[in-house]
Amino acid sequence: MRGEDRAGGTDAAHRDRRLARMDAFRRDMLELIREALATLDPDAFHRHLLARAVDVVPGAQSGAMVLWDEESDAYRFVAAVGYDLDGLRHLRLPAKLAGFEHPDGESTPRIVRWPRPSPPELGREAVAALSEHGREGEIASVLIVPILRGERIRAFLTLDNFDDDDAFDDEAVQMGRLFAGHVEVLLQRFDLEADLQRLAFHDRLTGLPNRTLFLSRLERRLAEVGRGPWAILYMDLDNLKPINDSFGHHAGDEALQIVAQRLAELNAEGHEVSRLGGDEFAVVVDGAEDEAHRVGRRLLASVQRPMATEGHTVYLGASIGIGLYPDHGTAATDLMRRADVAMYQAKTRLGRNAVVTFEPTMEAAPLERLLLEEALRKALDEHQFVLHYQPRVSVATGRIRSLEALVRWRHPERGLVPPGVFIPLAERTRLIHPLGRYILETAAGEARRWRERGFGDLRIAVNLAAKQLERDGFLSEIDEVLGEAGLPVQAVEFEVTESVAMTDVTTNAARLAALKDLGATVALDDFGMGHSSLAYLRDLPVDVIKIDRTFLSGLEPDDPNRAIVGAITLLGQSLGRAVVAEGVETRAQWDAVRAIGVDEAQGFLLARPMPREAIDRLLERGDVLVP
Numbered sequence: 001m002r003g004e005d006r007a008g009g010t011d012a013a014h015r016d017r018r019l020a021r022m023d024a025f026r027r028d029m030l031e032l033i034r035e036a037l038a039t040l041d042p043d044a045f046h047r048h049l050l051a052r053a054v055d056v057v058p059g060a061q062s063g064a065m066v067l068w069d070e071e072s073d074a075y076r077f078v079a080a081v082g083y084d085l086d087g088l089r090h091l092r093l094p095a096k097l098a099g100f101e102h103p104d105g106e107s108t109p110r111i112v113r114w115p116r117p118s119p120p121e122l123g124r125e126a127v128a129a130l131s132e133h134g135r136e137g138e139i140a141s142v143l144i145v146p147i148l149r150g151e152r153i154r155a156f157l158t159l160d161n162f163d164d165d166d167a168f169d170d171e172a173v174q175m176g177r178l179f180a181g182h183v184e185v186l187l188q189r190f191d192l193e194a195d196l197q198r199l200a201f202h203d204r205l206t207g208l209p210n211r212t213l214f215l216s217r218l219e220r221r222l223a224e225v226g227r228g229p230w231a232i233l234y235m236d237l238d239n240l241k242p243i244n245d246s247f248g249h250h251a252g253d254e255a256l257q258i259v260a261q262r263l264a265e266l267n268a269e270g271h272e273v274s275r276l277g278g279d280e281f282a283v284v285v286d287g288a289e290d291e292a293h294r295v296g297r298r299l300l301a302s303v304q305r306p307m308a309t310e311g312h313t314v315y316l317g318a319s320i321g322i323g324l325y326p327d328h329g330t331a332a333t334d335l336m337r338r339a340d341v342a343m344y345q346a347k348t349r350l351g352r353n354a355v356v357t358f359e360p361t362m363e364a365a366p367l368e369r370l371l372l373e374e375a376l377r378k379a380l381d382e383h384q385f386v387l388h389y390q391p392r393v394s395v396a397t398g399r400i401r402s403l404e405a406l407v408r409w410r411h412p413e414r415g416l417v418p419p420g421v422f423i424p425l426a427e428r429t430r431l432i433h434p435l436g437r438y439i440l441e442t443a444a445g446e447a448r449r450w451r452e453r454g455f456g457d458l459r460i461a462v463n464l465a466a467k468q469l470e471r472d473g474f475l476s477e478i479d480e481v482l483g484e485a486g487l488p489v490q491a492v493e494f495e496v497t498e499s500v501a502m503t504d505v506t507t508n509a510a511r512l513a514a515l516k517d518l519g520a521t522v523a524l525d526d527f528g529m530g531h532s533s534l535a536y537l538r539d540l541p542v543d544v545i546k547i548d549r550t551f552l553s554g555l556e557p558d559d560p561n562r563a564i565v566g567a568i569t570l571l572g573q574s575l576g577r578a579v580v581a582e583g584v585e586t587r588a589q590w591d592a593v594r595a596i597g598v599d600e601a602q603g604f605l606l607a608r609p610m611p612r613e614a615i616d617r618l619l620e621r622g623d624v625l626v627p
């Protein structure tokens, strides 16, 4: 076929065909990267790469892909066309063969045509292995295409031909080189994604499995028939806050890392340790109550040992609650809640540094909670809630694109109560519904006023809690409230945190889609906090991704966070989402998000959340905010 091709066409037509093939290849690669990034299936990715190479490089009939494997310190076969991959998969080509030095003394690895000149040792090993597991007949020519990472060969392709001992011409070499260049770039992105994936399931500070991974392991354990008894130990550290307050967050972080190292010893014994967030940890222990208590006391002892952080010796304590499977529940939520209730008892009744097993009498509501709940009801009646608004600006123009409505509770005696305290309480007591309605009504009224005053495309962003999203009739309420306020739904953006969207992806994705159908914009808030896999980004019906502020902490050119923000931006934008950086507080962060190409930014450097009147004054001076 290929022989006829060459004889029949003119050089120009021939080149055109090659270019068209290369073009198709580029388009195909873009598709592929989206697929591969979303599924993170390296096998499929390699298989597809190799198939494309065999397709696109003239003269190639079959081939194989060989990848450097960090773990086994050797190269191994990961894909094959025309060969039996199962036979090749277990082979390891030793690292000492890795030098792809050309016989002429050139040190840069380069494409090699065989039999002229002879291939490097590594290539020869690979071809020998292929000869054993290939189709019938002798391999007549081979093209070896190395794929580099820095100076090293991270992978190579061997493409071959069984009929012609001069099958690969200069153009084939050129195509091979182009192909390798593309693949090198793709693999870099793939690496970043794999890092992100790892981050999504592990806590960044301590490296321990995070809440997401913990819950998914828990579900798997619960699905195993006949497994048990076992226990969840829920541990909350005491004293971390004073350490943060007196020595700074750095000391607190260091203490958390030391705790994690000590807990990791338990991991080695087969107990599963995770960090659920903040100063909360969970350990799953196989065995009955006695064993759970024994491990709990060991945990406590290891946390209580003095810790030498930078410059200070600090002391921590812990309160530990135990929930037993199956005695205290057979569902993850029940077991977690009950271990949590027991932990709360350890903290409040026993004065900390205690290990307590759950008992049903513990579930009565504590008095403090009742009092706060009462106060929350009163607050709604007495209009103690106020809204502040924080601008979000276009990174390119500095124009204010939207204002995020943030609720504040001014308690007459307690002062300002942080949302972190009263929103969860409002959710538990269903007071979130009247509170949510109040927020939407107020924000919509203000937004209409600002739009009437000449800021016609200004949008308002409203945060939604899980319970609001889940409620039946929520959509018609939005319709009704906005109708009364005289604000088109297109002027409203709803922010849902990643953790909320992920709690029940299928159902919540449908609810978010319904919000979009209504005409509203939907934003994924606090993205990257470790709740979701990037795979969901593709499926979640959101228009905007707000990268969590923790990623903005280090954005110097060589900081890993910068690569992460870059990768989320790249992926987000390639999926057609607008990407927003939260928590821009310094000039350097602003410069970095501009360089990365983030669409919009929000943070103290640009503007703090402020009352309505302050927004009025700000807008009077014009709607451009440039630091």
Ligand SMILES: [Mg+2]
Binding pocket: 404, 463, 495, 525
């Ligand atoms: Mg928000």
